[in-house]
């Protein structure tokens with residue numbers, strides 16, 4: 001934790017605050033954006049919430065979801081800007097990043113291992129399961145009174161970034177915090193129904209097609225799936241419907257690294273990594289200019305799908321070999 005007290009002070013003094021999060025927003029980025037946004041608003045501040053991309057419809061149950069603006073709707077950027085769940089300013093999207101970089105006071109609240117400490121004030125805790133956990137700890141010092149809307153938003157962030165408390169980032173503290181949010185009136189039926197029990201038909205059709213591409217390495221420690229633009233067109237699925245698919249290659253018995261290749265446009269592929277057994281995929285993503293967490297990371301590679309798959313699989317095999325050597329040394 002860095003500059004914790006001065007960061008709280010700077011937020012308490014500001015009258016107008018803009019909060020933004022990363023492109024292709026997920027549950028943690030939307031949850032923290034709204035949780036912190038509504039919280040600061042309850043202190044009488046003017047809060048502008050903005051994201052480069054549209055909020056996925058599965059999060060529309062959150063109070064304040066409809067208040068999140070697109071960059072072109074923001075006329076004037078206030079002096080104080082907070083980025084949540086972003087490793088770097090560029091993560092908010094190119095156009096918005098250019099505008100937000102110039103802020104007089106830039107605050108960085110995040111939990112990614114690869115965070116670049118880009119803010120004037122940085123609150124980065126890599127041990128936190130979700131940025132929502134960090135924001136939750138800020139509520140007290142900021143004298144924000146927790147209510148049902150804020151609790152629901154932050155609870156959503158935690159549920160999504162821990163894969164419903166399944167990932168290795170889940171701790172006793174995570175469960176305690178989740179329990180505390182439930183006591184504040186989170187409607188668990190509503191959350192469950194929106195996040196897990198309702199899926200667009202197009203998403204299930206895409207899953208079917210994508211799982212047909214599932215491959216494993218000869219030793220069975222790597223598994224991957226590929227999603228092409230053609231599959232998205234054929235099924236009518238969108239980007240936001242791809243995220244969950246990455247859990248399938250990792251779940252194959254014996255697999256240590258699961259990989260999802262997603263073609264964004266011809267010659268541009270997004271690669272997602274998920275690992276088991278403590279394999280550090282943040283390092284792997286870093287080799288291709290990306291980053292993230294130890295067991296969940298990603299990158300974008302500007303080449304055609306077959307080349308990307310070859311390069312990444314080779315690098316992943318190398319990493320597993322190194323990992324094995326280290327284990328032998330131990």
Ligand SMILES: [Mn+2]
Nearest residue numbers: 028085131161
């Ligand atoms: Mn997060």
